[in-house]
Amino acid sequence: MEKMDFIHNPASVPTILENNPPSLSVGITPQFVAGVVMQSINADDSNTGGDTDVDGDAITYTCRYDNTIDGSVGSGLSDCTSLVNEDGSNPTFNASTGLFSGWRPALKEIGTAFEFEIVGTDANSASSSVIFSGTVQAAGPSAWLQGIQTTSSTNFNQATAYAIKWTSGNFDSTYFDHSITVNPEQLWVKTAGNYFIAVTVPLTSAVQRACVRHVALALEGLNANDVIEVYVSGTALTTGAATVTGAASLYAEYIRSSRTVFTATATRRPLALI
Numbered sequence: 032m033e034k035m036d037f038i039h040n041p042a043s044v045p046t047i048l049e050n051n052p053p054s055l056s057v058g059i060t061p062q063f064v065a066g067v068v069m070q071s072i073n074a075d076d077s078n079t080g081g082d083t084d085v086d087g088d089a090i091t092y093t094c095r096y097d098n099t100i101d102g103s104v105g106s107g108l109s110d111c112t113s114l115v116n117e118d119g120s121n122p123t124f125n126a127s128t129g130l131f132s133g134w135r136p137a138l139k140e141i142g143t144a145f146e147f148e149i150v151g152t153d154a155n156s157a158s159s160s161v162i163f164s165g166t167v168q169a170a171g172p173s174a175w176l177q178g179i180q181t182t183s184s185t186n187f188n189q190a191t192a193y194a195i196k197w198t199s200g201n202f203d204s205t206y207f208d209h210s211i212t213v214n215p216e217q218l219w220v221k222t223a224g225n226y227f228i229a230v231t232v233p234l235t236s237a238v239q240r241a242c243v244r245h246v247a248l249a250l251e252g253l254n255a256n257d258v259i260e261v262y263v264s265g266t267a268l269t270t271g272a273a274t275v276t277g278a279a280s281l282y283a284e285y286i287r288s289s290r291t292v293f294t295a296t297a298t299r300r301p302l303a304l305i
Contacts, residue, residue, distance in 0.1 A: 052157035053084040055129075055149060063145060063167045065138045065282075066117050066229070074129030074149040074161055082128055088153035092129040096147045100164045104148035111147060119243075136167045138229060138282040141175060143167050171227075172285040174202035174218060176209065177278040181263060182216055187234060188273035192264035195232075195279055206285045218259040218283060225292070226250045229282040230261050238271035249292065259283060 056077040061069055074092055078085045095107030096114070111124050111131055122134035129149055136143075146164035176197035179185060183193040194216035202209055208219040220226065232244040250259070261281060265273075286292055 048086075050088075050153070050155045050157055051085050053088075053090050053151040053153055053159050054078055055151045055159050055161040057149070057161055057163060061163060061165065063136050063165045064170050065136050065141045065167050067135065067170060069132075069134045069136070071130060071132035072147075072149070072163065074131075074151060076151070084153050086153070088155065089127075090129070090151040090153055092124075092126050093150045093152075094124045094129075094131050094147065095150075096145055098144055098146070100144050100146045100166075102146075102162060104146055104162060107148065138175065138231075139280060140167045141169050141173065170284060171287050171290070172203040172206040172222075174200065174207040174209065174281070174283040176200035176202070176218065176281045176283075178215070179275050179278050185274050186272040187232065187263050187275065188236065188239075188265040188271065190265055192262040194260045194262050195281070197281060199278075200281075202283075203285075207283065216260050218281065220253050220257040220259065221255055222285060223252075223254050224288070225286040226253055226259075227282075227284040227286055227292075228259065230280070232263065232279040233276040234273045235276045236271050236273040239273060241276065249286070 054077045055074050057072050057074050059070065059072070061072060063069060075081055076084050076090060082090050084090060094111035095104055095109065096111055097104050097107045112121050114122055114134055115137065116122065116133070116135040117137045118135065122132060124131045129151065131149065144164065144166045146162060148160050148162045150158055150160040152158040177199050178195050178197045181187065181193035181195050183189065196215045197209065197218065198211050198215055206220070206222045208221055209217070227249055229247040230245070234244065235241045
């Protein structure tokens, strides 16, 4: 029998490269301020500075959140885009670039903790994540009050204007004073200055469409012991009762002198463009 020799040629053996997972970073520590659009968060690979990992694989991103700051989001409460901004809109998230933007925390979320996790996954299903968190803060000393009725009744659709009774909430006692039992419709100003006011009244009725009344304005040059009250009167054409869904709310914020604020008034509507 003829003897055959086999020569091993290393060059003929295919080389299998080890896959490297993404390594994510966001580069900033965001601040969560009620009523203020958060600085955009852009997740990138920390090695490439872009949306591909060191192997050249494109990264696909997801974003989720919960309300417990413990370094672990897990399955989370929901996607980041399910958050509801102060104006009722939603933030956006780009799965191709990892850009989370347009989040404007609601005033009612002051004091609420949020923890976010952005996960980046490459074409080989290898992934890593980055977590950032914080608590929603007020831009300045503030008061947050809620109520479900006026000084007359729970019917907000009356011909006579009545003040809303604020029966729960909290406030900075250096700048505000309020009692839930004595004249609960009155919020007292204790420090002179300029104030931002936002009122939200979500209404429902058996004979009218549900709606949300929202007004925001600046009150300039208030003095100590000035009183802020919010009156409501019927705006519907029918006489059916309208009650609040959940609660009406009043947010008041002292505007520090170091802040730059724009306010304006108008006496006529703009001309229509043709």
